[in-house]
Amino acid sequence: MNMHATASRKGLKQRNWAAEMIAPLSDEGVGRPASFVSKTFSLEAVPAAVELFISAQGLYRCFINGKRVGEDLLTPGWTNYDHRIAYQRYDVAQLLVAGENHIEIWLADGWYRSPLMWGKDAIPNCWGDRIAAIAELVAGGRTLLSTDANWKSGALPIVKSGIYFGEVYDARLAALSETHGSEVIAFDKALLVAHEAAAVRELAALVPVDQWRDDEGRLVYDFGQNVGGYVRYTVRGSAGAQVRVEHSEVLGPDRFFDNRNYRTAVAETLYTLAGDGDETYAPYFTFQGYRYARVTITGEVEIVSISSVPITSVAEIKGGFESGSGLVNRLVLNAVWSQRGNFIEVPTDCPQRDERLGWTGDAQVFAPTACWLADSEQFLRKYLRDVMADQRPDGAIPHVSPDPTRLHPEHFPGYAGSTGWGDAIVIIPWVLYTHYGDRAALGECFDAMVRWVDFVWSISDGPIVRPPPHWGDRGFTFGDWLQPVGDNRKPRPTIADDCAATLYHFISTELLGRIAGVLGRDDLRQAMERRAGEIREAFAFEYISASGRLAHNDQTSYALAFLHDLVPAEHWDAARGHFRRVVEDADYRIGTGFIGTPALLPALTKLGMDDLAEKVFLQEEVPGWLYQVKQGATTIWERWDSMAPDGTIYDPDMNSYNHYSYGAVCQWLFESVAGISPDPEHPGFARVKISPTPLEKLNPVSAWHEIAKGRIEASWTMADGKVEYIVSLPEGCEGLFVPTVRHVNPVLDGKPVTGDTLMAAGRHLITFEIPKSN
Known part of the structure; x- marks a missing residue:
């Protein structure tokens, strides 16, 4: 464990444990039947307050006197287990009785030892090869019970369980037998910290919106919404009969059940009936990503009821956006559902295939939107600690975190160091600071930021970053991953790796300078400002021609360069013209x-090219945000071309239909279209910057966001070239109206304004005219 990873555990809540970590001797290893540890104990009387502190290697679920403890799912959660493991605390007095009591802790492989990564090189036993539990009951500072070598163990009716695999459950084995003992295993209790974010919980169940039988007589259910979760059902039938549930995100032509994009993930459940009346089942220690379920019945079984149960770590929605476009409204909802389904302990890329990993690039581009849509502060703080634990000795930040490859590099070498991905360590803390005023996040991650920025400079020993071309080599970059090229007979230009890497080199270096200033580190601030200046000059020399044309003449180059002020003033007008031409030549399709x-859209808005932003955002062909909505998407796709117009799946080897990255457009909807954004100079929404961008085809628009101080609301309507904009600010939150050229003759609460104007908490009316042309 590196020293920085150890330091990043400081400040987390820990406790002194009387209990020991115990492993069930019934356990047969990864992929074998799950096990339990148990203990019968007596209490003369039940204290008024009894707390259970509990954690595990693997996943656990606890029962006292046959009743489940709590409602949390997938506990103790997913972290870099060699860095820290979460523990949970539950009030359990109501589950105890005077006299004899019985406690069972069910244990399964979970992320701890399920095979992770993909294909033939999937890594089993990543953080260890033994499932185990640690628990103690405490009342009034006195330990009533704790795990030790005297606990019993045995096999569970969960015959097999795995994150990608799914679960096999045999209800005929539900009567548990204590066949073995337990043993205390070596374990560093200093690793145990209180759960850092909200636990995974169930959302309201979804009932089928359609069902039918396929050509083989199997029932297929459409739950109407792609989710991360599981199928729960109640059945009755004969003992030994079986119910197999397979999952898919999409249907192919002719309603073909197609889950080829799951790759090697089995992602199914198999339940064997006990045959004693109504039996209800949902998997205990896994989840799937799906909209559709195919049910195969063997033997005599009647399905009494069936539902889809979404699960998430961010259950409560904290922001919303609505417009006059139904497709846009559905797109925002799709982003909400993609966040829910992928914010399950870790911000993953997807919840369905043999991956489900915490990709740092995906997380950093989506982080602002995540904070608009949900309270993501503690969730992302926890993730950043995993990222820091995975940071390599040379400063490289991992591609994914928690990173299975760090401990097992033989199959996946060099899985760290990509610009755009590693920059998560700088960008996400800044997002937490601006949205929540979380200065502590900046301080906690600061050393890791410095090491990352120094690493990127070292790739080419200078301001221009020239990454190696081969995956796994030091400094390899994903560039602008999945950048579309249009017609492959005459493809549009795309950004080169060196340009993409250098752009992000500047972004993080400049941002680190700002962060150093916030933290009072003037030495680092000045050093980073000088370095950012060097990168700025080198970028202009290397990538901007005398005519103001960027070297690769693609949308990404222009968007990032303009958004981050890398275009010199003497080239600004010309480069703006080139940018417009590139977008128009693409027929307003995303590049x-x-x-x-x-x-892309923030850059077009910044440049005053609202007409282009509107056309790009609202065009309905591929590649475009609304194409997938027209195709029936209920979450965000990984690829712009994930599905052809006839419903054919494109490239099932890498194709997720629940991948939140492109949902990052919601940040633009809140901050530009609705015109409310956090002010970094007054973080945590102490001040809100107000500057709407009315787009006629979205008329009318309304948005809201819950912050710690209350609810921010904004809305506008447009008629006859005039806009009425209403904004409401809670107590403790002031606004700063920033009029631009798109706000002609602005009037605030009946008084004309000519420049930036402060607004107190409360409701305000702003009226203005829109310019006759952009």
Whole structure:
């Protein structure tokens, strides 16, 4: 464990444990039946307050006297387990009785030892090869019970369980037998910290919106919404009969059940009936990503009821956006559902295939939108600690975190160091600071930021970053991943890796200088400002011609360069013209990938090209945001061309239909279209910058966002070239109206304004005219 990873655990809540970590001797290893540890104990009387502190290697679920403890799912959660493991606390007095009591802790492989990564090189036993539990009951500072070598163990009816695999459950084995003992295993209790974010919980169940039988007589259910979660059902039938549930995100032509994009993930459940009346089942230790379920019945079984149960770590919606476009409204909802389904302990890329990893690039581009749509502060703080634990000795930040490859590099070498991905360590803390005023996040991550920025400089020993071309080599970059090229007979230009890497080199270096200033580190601030200046000059020399044309003449290059002020003043007008031409020549279709897309519309808006922003955003062909909505998407797709107009799946080897990255456009909807954005000079929404961008085809628009101080609301309507804009600010939150050329003759609460104007908490009316042309 590196020293920085150890330091990043400081400040987290820890406790002194009387209990020991115990492993069930019934356990047969990864991929074998799950096990339990148990203990019968007596209490003369039940204290008024009894707390259970509990954690595990693997996943656990606890029962006292046959009743489940709590409602949390997938506990103790997913972290870099060699860095820290979460523990949970539950009030359990109501589950105890005077006299004899019985406690069971069910244990399964979970992320701890399920095979992770993909294909033949999937890594089993990533953080260890033994499932185990630690628990103690405490009342009034006195330990009533704790795990030790005297606990019993045995096999569970969960015959097999795995994150990608799914679960096999045999209800005929539900009567548990204590067949073995337990043993205390070596374990560093200093690793145990209180759960850092909200636990994973169930959302309201979804009932089928349609069902039918396929050509083989199997029932197929459409739940109407792609989710991360599981199928729960109640059945009755004969003992030994079986119910198999397979999952898919999409249907192919002719309603073909198509889950080829799951790759090697089995992602199914198999339930064997006990045959004693109504039996209800949902998997205990896994989840899937799906909209559709195919049910195969073997033997005599009646399905009494069936539902889809979404699960998430961010259950409560904290922001919303609505417009006059139904497709846009559905797009925002799709982003909400993609966040829910991928914010399950870790911000993953997807919840369905043999991956489900915390990709740093995906997380950093989506982080602002995540904070608009949900309270993501503690969730992302926890993730950043995993990122820091995975940071390599040379400063490289991992591609994914928690990173299975760090401990097992033999199959996946060099899985760190990509610009645009590693920059998460600088960008996400800044997002937390601006949205929540979380200065502590900046301080906690600061050393890791410095090491990352120094690493990127070292790739080419200078301001221009020239990454190696081969995956796994030091400094390899994903560039603008999945940047579309249009017609492959005459493809449009795309950004080169060196340009993409250098752009992000500047972004993080400049941002680190700002962060150093916030933290009072003037030495670092000045050093980073000088370095950012060197990168700015080198970028202009290397990538901007005398005519103001950027070297690769693609949408990503222009968007990122303009958004981050890398275009010199003498080239600004010409480069703006080139940017317009590039967008128009593409027939207003998107030409950006993972790092370019979040910058595209904000850059066009910044440049005053609202007409282009509107056309690009609202065009309905591929590649475009609304194409997938027209195709029936209920979450955000990984690829712009994930599905052809006839419903054919494109490239099932890498194709997720629940991938939140392109949902980052919601940040633009809140901050530009609705015109409310956090002010970094007054973080945590102490001050809100107000500057709407009315787009006629979105008329009318309304948005809201819950912050710690209350609710921010904004709305505008447009008629006959005039706009009425209403904004409401809670107590403790002031506004700063920033009029631009798009706000002609602005009037605030009945008084004309000519420049930036402060607004107190409360409701305000702003009226203005829109310019006759952009």
